[in-house]
Amino acid sequence: MGEMSRSGRQGVPAPAAPARAMSDPGATGRFGTYGGRYVPESLIPACHEIEAAFREAWSDPEFRGRLDTLLTVYAGRPTPLTPAWRLSHELGITLFLKREDLTHTGSHKINNVIGQALLAHRMGKERLLAETGAGQHGVATATAAALLGLKATVFMGERDIERQELNVLRMNVLGAEVVPVTTGSRTLKDACNEAMRHWVSSVDNSYYCIGSVMGPHPYPWMVREFQRVIGEEARAQCAAELPVGVPDYVVACVGGGSNAAGTFAGFVDTTARLIGVEAEGGAAATFGRAGVLHGFRSLVLQDEDGQVTEAHSVAAGLDYPGIGPEHAHLRDGGRARYETVNDEEVVQALLCLARTEGILAALESSHAVAWVIRAAKSGEIAPGSTVMLTLSGRGDKDIASIKELL
Structure with a gap:
């Protein structure tokens, strides 16, 4: 069932969304x-x-x-779009955080x-x-x-x-x-x-x-539709905040990929570049091959014999050897790009955000922060660019792990 697998720039507008992107996949799923x-x-x-x-x-x-x-009176929606003022100044970009960490229970x-x-x-x-x-x-x-x-x-x-x-x-x-x-x-x-x-x-x-x-x-379709509220809210909030209405980059961490899927669904038909950030040790979109895992066909980390291999991440929520099938499709179609960061970058990003903005992000979310910091400092994200990053969860749960890592 779950264990068997089958192998199988800046300034440039994002490629056109592939057919049926972020829509109903039909009866076959x-x-x-x-x-x-x-x-x-x-x-x-x-x-x-x-x-x-x-x-x-x-x-x-x-x-x-x-x-x-219930999403309004119980979960606390809509969540705010928070400008990361000090970190933006440090990086030379305009960074907004979609604050899913502020929902009831602390995540998307x-x-x-x-x-x-x-x-x-x-x-x-x-x-x-x-x-x-x-x-x-x-x-x-x-x-x-x-x-x-x-x-x-x-x-x-x-x-x-x-x-x-x-x-x-x-x-x-x-x-x-x-x-x-x-x-x-x-x-x-x-x-x-x-x-x-x-x-x-x-x-x-x-x-x-x-x-x-x-x-x-x-x-995969149903969960994306329930998470679509993230992207739809963020799209409207960006339209109100930004002169052109759409950020240059939309960034989210990816394990299975629900917060990223919900975020991307709000921007897939725009010129925003969609960036999913994986753990280096669990980067199925980057290193995986087509296979079947837990009831779906997608990109899966496998050995030479096609057996599923173990993933590793400092973040327990990204410690997964596969990626959602729609993410694999978005990758193949060129509409979304998937990057990796390592554990050390993640911990430093968590500390950076905490000490510049007073926001303690989850280790999972800190993967997205780590890529933005690296890309902005290297010039991959050009100075003056606008970035919308979904902060998928708060970091209270990770305090014990963070203590060991410091």
Whole structure:
């Protein structure tokens, strides 16, 4: 199921968006050659059920209205677009931060989870299943379950439990069951494996709430649509702030890639250059080959025999050997570019943002900050350019890791 894989400038306007970019992928769930539905036969009906329920709900004004209300009065939307005044001056650019760290629970994950939890409740499901790496998706799932009166079971790698102790405690306080995963690398990939296995045995009363733009169709598309609110808000905010309305660069960190997908969806039809920033040790868009992982076909880190290899990142949320299928399609079409940064750059970027702007970003988000700092200092981002960066989460959860890294 999850472990088998199949190989297979500045001043220049961004290339035209490939056909069907950031739109409905249709019944096959394909973004070019990527996506699809690679799951055991027993899960095919569940995927069809979720797709039908989502299509119905997404066209229902009552569902959309309830989602919008909760995103406003509960999650805290819209999030502000904050000028990074001091860092902008230091880098010679104009940098704006889309502040997903200011949402309830502290990251963009709440946007998607409220949407999926409402869908699960509408479908009559009693329990949410989830995987989590950094713990933010797990916290958001536990939060939404408590809000709607659902049970929650969160699978989390044993290694991630050790480095994200605060988020584990938050999930427990919120009433979720956190299941340690002791197989493989004991990180996000293995948590996904266990969550999918458990879903097979409990599909009648459980809903698998996937945290990123990954998994079998309709998840990559559905999660992107729930996260689209980031890009749509940022587009309107940039239009109000910038003389030309559109930034030169739109930047976001990428693991599976949900915050980036939601951000890019707001700018894919503009001249903005879309930059996804991966962890050097988990850079599937950069070093991966076509393969199947966790129910979808995309770019996956593999060895010479086509077996999935382990990813590494200082950020637990980016410790994943694949990338969302739509990101692979955007890369192949040239509409988005994917860059890498290393752990040392990430830690220095986190400290830089904290000490120039008073903002403690998550280690995941700090990957995007690290690339902007490097690109601006090297001249890759020309002086005077405008950059909109999605700050996907806050760094409170990473304090223990940061202490060890300093």
